[in-house]
Amino acid sequence: MEKFITHTGTAIPLRRSNVDTDQIIPAVYLKRVTKSGFEDGLFAAWRNDPEFVLNKPEFQGATVLVAGADFGTGSSREHAVWALQNFGFKAVLSSRFADIFRGNSQKAGLLTVVLPQEQIEAIWEAVEADPKTQVTVDLEAKNVRYGSVTVPFAIDDYTRWRLMEGLDDIGLTLKNIDDVTAFEKKRPAFKPETLPVRS
Amino acid sequence: MGKTLAEKIWADHVVRSAEGEPDLLYIDLHLIHEVTSPQAFDGLRLAGRQVRRPDLTIATEDHNVPTLNIDKPIADPVSKLQVDTLRANCKEFGVRIHSLGDAEQGIVHVVGPQLGITQPGMTIVCGDSHTSTHGAFGALAFGIGTSEVEHVLATQTLPLIRPKTMAVNVTGKLKPGVTSKDIILAIIAQIGTGGGQGYVLEYRGDAIKALSMEGRMTICNMSIEAGARAGLIAPDETTFEYVKNKPHAPQGAEWDAAVAYWETLQSDADAKFDKEITLDADALEPFVTWGTNPGQGLPLNANVPNPADIADAEERGAAERALTYMGLTAGTPLKSLKVDTVFLGSCTNGRIEDLRAAADVLKGKKIAPNTRMLVVPGSARVRLQAEGEGLDTVFIDFGAEWRNAGCSMCLGMNPDQLTVGERSASTSNRNFEGRQGKGGRTHLVSPLVAAATAIRGTLSSPADL
Ligand code: SF4
Numbered sequence: 001m002e003k004f005i006t007h008t009g010t011a012i013p014l015r016r017s018n019v020d021t022d023q024i025i026p027a028v029y030l031k032r033v034t035k036s037g038f039e040d041g042l043f044a045a046w047r048n049d050p051e052f053v054l055n056k057p058e059f060q061g062a063t064v065l066v067a068g069a070d071f072g073t074g075s076s077r078e079h080a081v082w083a084l085q086n087f088g089f090k091a092v093l094s095s096r097f098a099d100i101f102r103g104n105s106q107k108a109g110l111l112t113v114v115l116p117q118e119q120i121e122a123i124w125e126a127v128e129a130d131p132k133t134q135v136t137v138d139l140e141a142k143n144v145r146y147g148s149v150t151v152p153f154a155i156d157d158y159t160r161w162r163l164m165e166g167l168d169d170i171g172l173t174l175k176n177i178d179d180v181t182a183f184e185k186k187r188p189a190f191k192p193e194t195l196p197v198r199s
Numbered sequence: 200m201g202k203t204l205a206e207k208i209w210a211d212h213v214v215r216s217a218e219g220e221p222d223l224l225y226i227d228l229h230l231i232h233e234v235t236s237p238q239a240f241d242g243l244r245l246a247g248r249q250v251r252r253p254d255l256t257i258a259t260e261d262h263n264v265p266t267l268n269i270d271k272p273i274a275d276p277v278s279k280l281q282v283d284t285l286r287a288n289c290k291e292f293g294v295r296i297h298s299l300g301d302a303e304q305g306i307v308h309v310v311g312p313q314l315g316i317t318q319p320g321m322t323i324v325c326g327d328s329h330t331s332t333h334g335a336f337g338a339l340a341f342g343i344g345t346s347e348v349e350h351v352l353a354t355q356t357l358p359l360i361r362p363k364t365m366a367v368n369v370t371g372k373l374k375p376g377v378t379s380k381d382i383i384l385a386i387i388a389q390i391g392t393g394g395g396q397g398y399v400l401e402y403r404g405d406a407i408k409a410l411s412m413e414g415r416m417t418i419c420n421m422s423i424e425a426g427a428r429a430g431l432i433a434p435d436e437t438t439f440e441y442v443k444n445k446p447h448a449p450q451g452a453e454w455d456a457a458v459a460y461w462e463t464l465q466s467d468a469d470a471k472f473d474k475e476i477t478l479d480a481d482a483l484e485p486f487v488t489w490g491t492n493p494g495q496g497l498p499l500n501a502n503v504p505n506p507a508d509i510a511d512a513e514e515r516g517a518a519e520r521a522l523t524y525m526g527l528t529a530g531t532p533l534k535s536l537k538v539d540t541v542f543l544g545s546c547t548n549g550r551i552e553d554l555r556a557a558a559d560v561l562k563g564k565k566i567a568p569n570t571r572m573l574v575v576p577g578s579a580r581v582r583l584q585a586e587g588e589g590l591d592t593v594f595i596d597f598g599a600e601w602r603n604a605g606c607s608m609c610l611g612m613n614p615d616q617l618t619v620g621e622r623s624a625s626t627s628n629r630n631f632e633g634r635q636g637k638g639g640r641t642h643l644v645s646p647l648v649a650a651a652t653a654i655r656g657t658l659s660s661p662a663d664l
Contacts, residue, residue, distance in 0.1 A: 020492070027610045027634075028611070031275075031281050034241075073426065076328040077234070100428065107344060177354065179214050191227055192315070194295050
């Protein structure tokens with residue numbers, strides 16, 4: 001996983017709440033067996049509309065998505081995170097994320113930042129007034145900056161450390177694999193096993 | 200102070216805990232399907248890792264498989280590649296798989312319980328958000344993403360932050376014609392799609408205790424639609440009775456040891472939940488969604504709401520957009536809405552009791568003109584059982600299509616999809632824009648409402664017949 005320390009880029013205002021993962025990437029795009037190439041499916045249904053914000057010329061090349069509340073609800077598909085990353089997004093800002101989406105993002109290195117709704121609206125207004133506004137998402141300093149504004153955000157230290165170091169969870173767990181083996185020795189015998197097959 | 204059920208199961212699975220880090224939790228069962236696993240197996244291969252516990256892992260084909268002509272090769276080459284990839288991965292890593300054509304194939308959340316590998320007190324995960332279904336057994340079960348699938352394959356554990364707990368008390372008794380689906384739709388309408396976020400919901404109270412296991416599964420299934428990663432119901436005699444004699448249920452002395460443990464799986468009387476809510480089952484009517492998220496629901500007797508009446512600006516905007524997408528006008532009685540397609544199936548309502556309940560309503564009747572009905576059993580085993588009871592004939596005589604098992608029109612990944620503007624009454628769990636096919640309009644309902652709607656052609660409950 002790539003390290004995330006700080007990122008600066010332009011932003012897209014997505015003025016919608018409850019953007020579920022079926023909107024981020026519809027099921028018909030989930031048939032691929034790779035982690036790349038999902039950008040074509042990102043917000044596929046909405047992108048048919050020329051007025052949709054992702055289609056507007058002034059927002060091309062943006063790398064920060066600023067979304068309404070409850071972003072990423074619904075299905076657990078990590079493809080939603082890959083689609084955002086494949087499209088070029090490095091960070092998503094919202095006042096509330098669905099748990100699974102947020103977890104997936106943190107595993108895949110897409111930074112999700114929770115800001116109060118009034119701050120989200122202030123950023124929407126700023127980038128709509130000037131789409132060239134540079135937005136900095138600084139994980140080290142735990143703040144978002146644009147123009148003369150600095151907004152702090154909270155993130156737990158463990159996740160921040162993992163993202164800043166670009167560490168993969170499996171490697172971390174394997175360091176403690178002896179604990180897992182010890183735990184397995186104590187598991188009750190009545191716990192079911194899938195093998196051998198019984199019918 | 201006492202512990203809640205969720206806290207007890209959690210504590211029994213902590214492998215390692217350290218200050219400032221998430222707990223490392225042991226996973227008792229990992230369910231796998233074709234859509235969210237290929238990249239995880241790829242990751243294992245790249246790192247030269249094995250599946251740590253193939254004997255705690257099981258795969259099935261469900262999301263992407265056709266429900267017609269299942270004896271022929273899958274027609275869509277991209278779907279076929281995904282299913283073939285799952286088969287090859289399971290072979291390479293020694294994972295048990297139930298493929299198309301096998302009697303145990305079906306929707307992953309129907310297969311686990313019917314094999315008896317879903318049991319109380321377990322931790323269960325799957326790369327699918329409706330893993331919460333298994334919480335009906337008093338298991339801590341939740342959906343995970345593909346990175347986490349890889350983590351579980353490699354280590355049989357997950358690093359997790361302990362969730363908060365919410366008691367959802369459902370008091371009283373359901374009226375005839377009102378089902379567990381109506382309970383959960385009403386709960387989501389009450390707390391909203393974000394209301395359960397960060398919590399494990401424990402459903403309690405007389406109305407929950409009175410439900411069958413399948414009714415309980417319907418409720419836990421849709422916990423995710425309230426934003427909760429998991430839903431739980433304390434195990435009781437109904438649970439033990441259901442698990443007993445299933446293929447993978449404990450036998451002999453192990454059964455006794457298991458039950459002795461399972462009986463301890465109750466929230467203590469002095470346990471403190473982080474939040475409590477209450478719903479009165481006595482007052483409940485059949486429920487239906489009118490919008491494009493599962494929280495946008497109302498009793499079937501209501502009218503399409505007027506967004507202008509909604510105080511919150513976000514919600515008002517969402518309601519306006521939903522009415523446009525759904526092609527609805529404020530004030531229209533929900534019961535006057537003409538439905539094109541009725542879908543009976545999914546991991547929410549594709550079990551034998553759901554099929555029986557619907558068949559009971561339909562028996563001897565004919566489908567409304569210009570209406571189609573798809574009946575898709577949740578698993579091949581459910582299909583066989585239904586055929587054994589003659590339910591297939593009831594559905595076919597009625598004018599419905601009797602299909603093979605899979606997710607089908609619940610998510611429209613296979614050929615079973617709505618067309619643009621087509622309106623459905625669906626027993627599934629998500630009414631998102633385009634969920635059942637691009638431009639499709641979904642109303643979520645119970646199997647009873649689905650059946651009555653197929654008879655009348657407009658949203659209806661059995662009481663309207
Ligand atoms: S039936 Fe629907 S909700 Fe259930 S697992 Fe399949 S796609 Fe997901």
